[in-house]
Amino acid sequence: MAPHAVVVAGAGQAGLETAAALRARGYTGRVTLVGDEPPGPCHRPPLSKGYLTGAVPAEDVPLRPASFYAEQDVELLTGTTVVSVDRERHTVLLESGLRLPYGALVLATGCRPRPLPVPGASLHGVRTLRGLADAEVLRRALQGPPLRLVVVGAGFVGLEVAATARGLGHEVTVVETQPRALTRALTPAVSERIVAEHRAQGVRVLTGRQVAVLHGDDRERVRAVELADGERIGADLVVVGIGVLPNTEPARAAGLAVDDGVLVDAGLRTADPDVWAVGDCASFPEPRTGRRMRLESVQNATDQARCVAAAICGEPHPYTAVPRFWTEQYxxxxxxxxxxxxxxxxxxxxxxxxxxxxxxxxxxxxxxxxxxxxxxxxxxxxxxxxxxxxxxxxxxxxxxxxxxxxLPRAPHSPTASPAPTVPTAPTSPTAPTSPTASPSGSRSEERLSVHA
Amino acid sequence: MAKITYKHPNGTVTVVDVEAPNTVMRGAKLNNVDGIEAQCGGSAQCGTCHVYVDSANTLPLPAMDEVEDDVLYGTACERTEFSRLSCQLPVTEELDGLLVHLPEAQS
CATH class of the missing domain: 3.30.390.30 (FAD/NAD-linked reductase, C-terminal dimerisation domain)
Known part of the structure; x- marks a missing residue:
């Protein structure tokens, strides 16, 4: 029997998709989505790219329009978080003091940026990027006069910010501790191609170099980045992108097992049969590698959310989706x-x-x-x-x-669909007829180049 | 503004008014039309906003570029001669009355 109420802790992509998938499956109980970011669930990918340039306007950032929550009867509580879970009584306590009962609890608490462990990291002008509020600060800075930007960390977020800032005319240096960019994520051929493009665009990319200390002026504003080898790089803005840490506090407080993420089984369920974890915060046994891992991507958030929504509705199955990631730079x-x-x-x-x-x-x-x-x-x-x-x-x-x-087309999996038939329109279009194709519009071209 | 009709695989039809400069994809998202995912948010990366333009369509759609053509190799449901990525279809007044069919699955 489906639970009477589902509380989703975390209102990022995974949380939102869980709520949406529950309703799409016909779940009729109460669904409450709890998250600390005031605008509610947002597209994060544009926050390091098109949102910073202005190509993606603020109104395109929410994952769903405000009407979604009323239409789908999803209660969205923003500006608060789940601080504790009483698994015996099946309630969660929110920071706001509100206590919510649940039949099923889904932890979709996401991650937070890993802080830079060097002196000066708390100076003004040293930023990380995770949510819309962070992106808004960077957008304002990057849309102003040319700056000297130092990006610490050559991962996806850092390199996307570097590419975007360079495109806006800023002087950009990227500093990476590892001997090459994107070490964990990509093969050398691909990461080298990305770095070569950054260099061709005028970005200074330093690999195998460590940041030792950030220096500020007498107003506590960052002015320089000093490397371990003594080189000092002038900086008006520093963006730190050295990875993320999973938000596991509610799971830990609930006495659930945590180890670089909330530990879940192949069906994304914790040791408590009424508690699941999805998205960036979930550490799950990846079926193809046999290794336990967390994946930070839109695809993973979406597909894990669906897997858990199915389980809550009485159709549990192992999570087997093929991981997919993408990035756009230049x-x-x-x-x-x-x-x-x-x-x-x-x-x-x-x-x-x-x-x-x-x-x-x-x-x-x-x-x-x-x-x-x-x-x-x-x-x-x-x-x-x-x-x-x-x-x-x-x-x-x-x-x-x-x-x-x-190659012959592989079938769609896991739910292989027959080739759809496209019927002739029962209601024919009413607008004036004109030739079938026109050159692609400038908007579509623009989106291809900058909107990722 | 243009009226865009989204026809679901089960035969149900949703008709919405979409303002320029939104795309056919955004028109669905803004109006809570199921059946279009757009995981990448409209950057022609993921192929999860696949639609079949009605076979009797005579409205002037933009030509398909190489990236869209390539991404359509990866759609969950079979690609046909009517397949498009709805994120690559900007809505204009000229598209008033466009009918698109939604596939059985996007991912």
Whole structure:
């Protein structure tokens, strides 16, 4: 029997998608979404890109219009968080003092930026980026006169901010401790292509270098970044993007197991049968690698939310979605399907010099993931291949003329759909007729280049 | 402003008024029309805003560019000659009356 009420702790993408998926499945109990960010659930990807330039206006940032919550009977409580959970009585206590009963509790508490552990990190002008309020501060700064920006950390958020700021004319330096950018996320060929583009655009990218201290002026405003080797880089603004820490406090307070995330089983359930975790904060056994991990992506948040909504509605199943990520920097569209770490063989297809290629990653002869640069077809095709478990050997990928577009279409998984039929319109359009195609509009072009 | 009709696989139809400069995708999101995900928010990355433009359509849609064509290889449901990414269809007055069919699944 479905629970009488679901409380979702955390109103980011995973939380919102959980509420939406419950209603889409016909769940009729009370649904309450609790989150500390005042505007409610937002698209985070544009916050490091189009929102900073103004290409994505503020009204495009909410994940759903305000009308959604009334129409779908989802109670949205913003500006507060779940501070404790009484699992015996099945209630949560909010920071606001409100106590809510639940039949099912979904922890979608997300992450917070990892703080920079050096002296000077609390100076004015040293920022991190997670929510809309952070992005608003950066947007104002970056839309002003040219600044000297130092980005600490060459991960996705840092590099996206660097690319955006460079596009707005700022002087940008990126400092990364690891010997290369995006070490954990990408193969060297792809991360090198991204860094090469940053350098070609005039960004100074320093790898294998550590920030030692941030220096401020007498008004406590950051003025320079000093590296461990003594180099001092002038800075008006510092953006720290050195990863995130999962928000596990409510889980911990509830006595649930936590270890770099809320520990859940293959169906995303904690040791308490009435408590689940989804999205960035959930540490789950990833089925293809057999490793426990957290994934920070829109796709993961969305698909995990659906998996848990199904379980709450009485249809539990293991979470098996193929991980997908993407980033846009300058004119580079970089996409990842599957997980490529742990590969023992790669095959590169396409034109590396021309910046349109994919790196197919294999482990023990099996395709485990694909990274694509400006080859979106490869990304979509391999995501489906991985989902369907279709075999592709490194030898086959090395054949002359090999092209993923020429492979037979893998079925949609997990719920394979028959090819849809497209009926002729029962109600024909009424507007005046005109030729079938016109050149693509400038808005669509603009979105392609800057709105990610 | 244009009236856009979204037809669901079960035959139900939702008709909404969409203001320029929104896209057909945003028109669905702003009006809580199910069946369009747009996980990437409209940047032609994810292929989860797939629609089938009605086969009898005569309204002037923008030509498909190479990126959209490529992304359509990855849609959850079969691609047909009527497939488009709704995030790449800006709504104009000229699209008043557009009918799009929603696929069975987006991801």
């Amino acid at each position: 004119a580079l569209r970089v996409q990842m399907a599957g997980l490529t770490s742990g590969h023992d063989e790669t095959v590169t297809v396409g034109d590396v010099a021309g910046g349109r290629f994919s790196v197919l990653c294999f482990r023990e002869g099996r395709l485990i993931g694909v990274e694509s640069v400006n080859r979106p077809a490869d990304h979509g095709i391999t995501a489906r291949l991985l989902a369907a478990g279709t075999a592709l050997s490194p030898a086959a990928a090395r054949e002359p003329g090999f092209d993923l577009k020429k």
